[in-house]
Amino acid sequence: MSHVVELRSDTFTLPTPRMLEAATTARLGDDVYGEDPAVIELEELSAKSLGKAAGCLMPSGTMANLAALLTHSPRGGKAVVGSESDIYVYEAGGASVFGGIVYEPVTAAPDGTLPLAAVAEAFDVDREDPQFALPAVLALETPHNRRGGIPLDAGYLAAAGALAREHGVALHLDGARIFNAAIALGVPAAELAAPADTVQFCLSKGLSAPIGSVLVGDERSIATARRYRKMLGGGMRQAGIVAACGIIALTEMVDRLADDHAHARRLAEGLADIPGLRLDPEPPRTNMVFFTVDTRHTPHTTETVIEGARARGVHLAELGPGRVRAVTHSGVTAADIDRAVSALADTMAARPGAGW
Ligand SMILES: *Cc1c(COP(=O)(O)O)cnc(C)c1O
Numbered sequence: 001m002s003h004v005v006e007l008r009s010d011t012f013t014l015p016t017p018r019m020l021e022a023a024t025t026a027r028l029g030d031d032v033y034g035e036d037p038a039v040i041e042l043e044e045l046s047a048k049s050l051g052k053a054a055g056c057l058m059p060s061g062t063m064a065n066l067a068a069l070l071t072h073s074p075r076g077g078k079a080v081v082g083s084e085s086d087i088y089v090y091e092a093g094g095a096s097v098f099g100g101i102v103y104e105p106v107t108a109a110p111d112g113t114l115p116l117a118a119v120a121e122a123f124d125v126d127r128e129d130p131q132f133a134l135p136a137v138l139a140l141e142t143p144h145n146r147r148g149g150i151p152l153d154a155g156y157l158a159a160a161g162a163l164a165r166e167h168g169v170a171l172h173l174d175g176a177r178i179f180n181a182a183i184a185l186g187v188p189a190a191e192l193a194a195p196a197d198t199v200q201f202c203l204s205k206g207l208s209a210p211i212g213s214v215l216v217g218d219e220r221s222i223a224t225a226r227r228y229r230k231m232l233g234g235g236m237r238q239a240g241i242v243a244a245c246g247i248i249a250l251t252e253m254v255d256r257l258a259d260d261h262a263h264a265r266r267l268a269e270g271l272a273d274i275p276g277l278r279l280d281p282e283p284p285r286t287n288m289v290f291f292t293v294d295t296r297h298t299p300h301t302t303e304t305v306i307e308g309a310r311a312r313g314v315h316l317a318e319l320g321p322g323r324v325r326a327v328t329h330s331g332v333t334a335a336d337i338d339r340a341v342s343a344l345a346d347t348m349a350a351r352p353g354a355g356w
Pocket of ligand 1: 060
């Protein structure tokens with residue numbers, strides 16, 4: 001069989017030949033001393049790309065988010081987070097465990113926004129009353145993964161930022177895929193980042209670097225986050241090997257994200273014609289396609305569809321009960337998308353479990 005079509009996540013992207021070359025030729029130093037040239041260059045480039053003063057390379061998006069929440073909130077402070085956010089669902093409660101920070105989840109709307117009336121309610125505590133945890137930080141996610149990869153538009157982000165400022169609350173943006181959001185919306189990433197005090201983005205997803213995220217913000221926040229990074233064990237020494245790949249990611253891999261979005265739309269169009277599968281949302285906005293299996297009209301279930309596709313060389317994953325996610329990325333071609341569509345059509349046409 002030909003190669004696997006890997007659609008479980010854009011985290012499966014492999015470093016490009018240019019990245020591997022850059023990693024092996026980078027001039028290196030000790031980054032805990034602040035002396036690794038590639039790290040310095042990546043941090044400056046990242047800050048500039050997002051219109052911020054400073055940046056700090058982090059080993060992962062999880063650590064970047066954690067360092068940001070620790071930076072913005074004291075112990076016992078409140079982090080207002082989305083009910084479906086990566087921070088709340090997938091990061092092992094880190095801010096609560098390590099920072100004594102209280103998460104207050106606000107239910108995310110189908111478009112990935114946290115309704116501002118609900119956010120205002122979460123902010124609106126009597127600061128003189130000792131019963132309440134005081135809101136310190138609001139975290140938003142764009143594009144919102146568990147809400148179909150929908151990007152938050154610039155107007156919403158600006159309004160959320162203004163609301164946070166009004167209440168003396170910091171805004172942290174989990175922009176793991178912020179460049180996908182910027183391309184989907186046709187606006188500069190810096191415009192999306194502008195209302196936020198800190199933003200983290202992942203080098204290791206669609207941008208295809210093997211490791212790393214960068215946290216950007218004002219000088220003071222980033223200096224504090226750098227201290228938390230060290231405390232959390234994320235101070236890496238010759239991190240230029242990682243940063244050199246990140247520089248290539250930022251300079252060569254951003255514009256091509258548009259191809260991933262086109263591939264996601266192509267996949268969605270193919271799936272729309274397969275009886276028993278239902279796209280949601282439709283059309284996909286970034287590099288993610290979500291669909292459900294309509295068990296009223298097919299003997300298949302989420303599990304049998306994923307198994308059937310896997311037997312045909314296409315890897316998909318369940319994300320949220322009853323939802324299948326397919327993520328496009330630099331390792332997936334238009335021909336791979338067509339193979340994925342055929343694999344799903346064949347699976348749905350077969351009896352569950354038959355022939356695989
Ligand atoms: C992947 C992801 C993270 C975490 O990044 P890691 O590098 O995997 O720790 C955070 N937020 C969102 C929205 C993500 O998609």
